[in-house]
Amino acid sequence: MAFEPPQRLVRALGELPETALDADWLGRLPGLAEAALTRRGVRVQRVQAPGGRSSMVVLVRYDDGTPAALKLAPPQARPDRELTALAHWGGFGAVRVLDTRYREEDGALLLERLHPEVSLRSLPETKALLEACGTLRRLWVAPPSDHGLETVAERTEQQAAALRAAPAEARPLADAALAAREELTAVPGEELVLHGNFRQGKVLAGERAPWLAVGPDPLVGERAYDLARLVRDRLEDQVATSAGAAGARRRMNRLADALEVDRDRLRGWTLFRAVESGNRALAAGRRRDAELLLEFAAWL
Secondary structure, X not given: OOOOOOHHHHHHHHXXXXXXXXXXXXXXXXXXXXXXXXXXXXXEEEEOOOOOOOOEEEEEEOOXXXXXXXXXXXHHHOHHHHHHHHHHHOOOOEOOEOOOOOOOOOOEEEEEOOEEEEEHHHOOHHHHHHHHHHHHXXXXXXXXXXXXXXXXXXXXXXXXXXXXXXXXXXXHHHHHHXXXXXXXXXXXXXXXXXXXXXXXXXXXXXXOOOEEEOOXXXXXXXXXXXXXXXXXXXXXXXXXXXXXHHHHHHHHHHHHHHOOOOHHHHHHHHHHHHHHHHXXXXXXXXXXXXXXXXXXXXXX
């Protein structure tokens, strides 16, 4: 079977600075997929489309008919770290790894098959947030020894460097975000395994459990950092409502209280993460996305 990378993945990789490495990986992807399928003894059904922005997922079956999903991601996406987190969670709150022997040759992960077309975004907002909170509670556990994962301080220092060079239109918010980060990282926080990219679209329907998280970009740190991404979920809907800034702050406070997270720390990380994402969107030419993110950040 010819493996054609989904266009959504191709476009997303084109926005990243490591263009030479990305182009090389995309060129090798068909061969990597074939080799990964052969090593794991599974048969291909189809490539999942439109797929994600950081990986290609191939729906497969074992010879006995058991369904699974083969995920291939470029080296800079650190699939080894994703494996570390998924193996540590052991299927509790997250998708289960079926082959824990991470293959350095192809970087592929063989995962249990979920229902990619059914995420928490298919639920009404109140119910979706309730299920999202329940999933996060399962994921926030102490990290394994010698985990090799980034800390929140380490990851955000790299992001802060880019924010210091933000364009003039984003400068006031960038300065506020940088100040918030400096204050937050000055005080040692919790050391828990975090999903790193948690939102409603990253929680899919499953068979052995109603809802399971997928696609972590794991790191170690405090819960407020992880929850911050969920605060701005369904951003276009939030911006379109008449509640505006007051509605966003109420949502943030409800989530903080539901998960017993400090409100001020959640506000600080929500601000930082929204501005950082908005700055990246500006750099990539996604102006509409950038405007939404920066408007949201200004509400905080």
